[in-house]
Amino acid sequence: MEIFSQLIFNSIIAGAVYALIALGFNLIYGATKFLNLAHGVMTAIGGYTVFYFTKTLDWNIYLAVIIGILFAGLIGFSLDKFVYFPLRKRKASNMVLLVASFGAFTAIQAIIAILFNSRFQTLSQNTSAQKSFEIFGGVITQTQLIILASAALIMTGLVLLLHKTRFGKAIKAISDDEEVAKIVGINTNKIIGYVFFIGSAIAGFAGILVGFDTGIEPTMGLDLLFKGVIASIVGGIGNLYGGVLGAFLLGFVENFGIWKISGDWKDAIAFALLIVFLIFRPRGIMNK
Amino acid sequence: MEYLIHLGILFTIYAILGISLNLVIGYTGLLSLTHAAFYGIGAYTTAILLTQTGIGFFLSVILGIIFVGIVSFLIGIVLSRFSDDYYALGSLGLNMIIFSIFLNWQSLTKGPLGILGISRPELFGINFSSNFMFLILTLLFLILTYLVARFIVNSSFGRVLKTIREDEKAIQVFGYKTFYFKLAIFVISAAMAAVAGSLFASYITFIDPSSFALMESIFIVAIIILGGLADLRGSILGALFLILLPEVLRFVGFPSEIAAQMRQVVYGVILILLMLYRPQGLIGEYKL
Incomplete structure (x- = not known):
């Protein structure tokens, strides 16, 4: 019973982190229709910015988190401005954008490893003193509760932003048809730039949360990217709700999959889920 | 001199990988990122057969090709x-x-520890244990691969592949079952990668999973995009360039840990x- 409730907690927490990555990824995919692989490295940018400001400069932790989120957003925004926008203008194919985004991923990840080092580090001040709660025999830490709460907050905020504001409607128009959106007078490139900022900022925040929960390392982005991508595909690519649904499904499959076998197989299980969906339902759960 | 030979062997191995992957990405237009896996299966087949049975190197190459052929077919x-x-x-x-x-099937692959003590090949009394002799062997395999690949791309089969790349729907209209063509070239390309893997295992005499991770696939993709898609000489050029590049970086005087990053x-x-300014690579004909 204890194992069972612990597995449920682990699944939900993993699902919440994946959902944050998938949200940004899907938002960007919806607007641009290409798989932005550089999305994963935003988590490392967020995590390492907080690491730098709190551990090296000894700044206030909340301020550092805000800077980390903004900085990740800014990098995402600049990538769009200097790499993806020129490519889109030239009507480059999705594959070109995919390869370019992976180039950006590789370069940024390596730059982080040069600036800091490749060691695994944690963001939290003193891990042993972390508060934890016991519910139905499973243990959940304070950080993990913060993860759940902020994930819920961001999802709600994003839904409100998309449905209640002009900006949200513009994003939806671009997702439906960029050309038409342009004709009716939407400055599509500006909006797409903001979409990159928001999506990357959310990914940066996810990276920071992971950093407080377990820790950061320069290569953390690849794993989180894949989980976000798998969640998006499983749920329905470009569909925000689908991404969240896929994220929790992935969290559960992954954690219950290793109930009886070694935890080393977690990644293989996640990718097996991807392949199964690619074969039998490539559009995902939510997309028609 | 010994070091130049070492670079030469690495170059030939990567040139084989580049040529074989170019058949799938450049000629058929399918962005495959599985190549390192077949390279790895070839290497592990040779490593396991040479260390645990009395089978010679050349037989292990053939068995590796067959085994990779089956896996890549599936x-x-x-x-x-x-x-x-x-x-x-x-x-x-x-x-x-x-x-x-590779990482988790520990009883077979020894997991992250890797397999030690793989022997160098011997044929008709010729011993390939010196690096110079081994370079000649890998060069022979490179020439063989190049000739086979050139034969394929110049044949009518190769022209169908290029048409799949340009317009898959159009050629389906003419009654070609593109599925079988895509499958066939994928298996051929994988079998060539298996040969490169066997050579690598026997040359380095030690393999572990890290040599066959996703980054390796990306590296091979970088080789062929740099050299030129749908150009076999381009892949050789790309391999030469990317093998020599780290040496230049070392010459500039970065410490080794930073040089890797x-x-x-x-x-x-x-x-x-490349994506921004020259998506067809140095001498390629096809743009992604």
């Missing part, structure tokens, strides 16, 4: 249903799954710049 059946970014994503997932198997930065930046 994988190809799954992948050939996809196109464009879903192909890239599916193949990436399969690379990760096979990597997990600098290499990643350079690969990433090269990919971005």
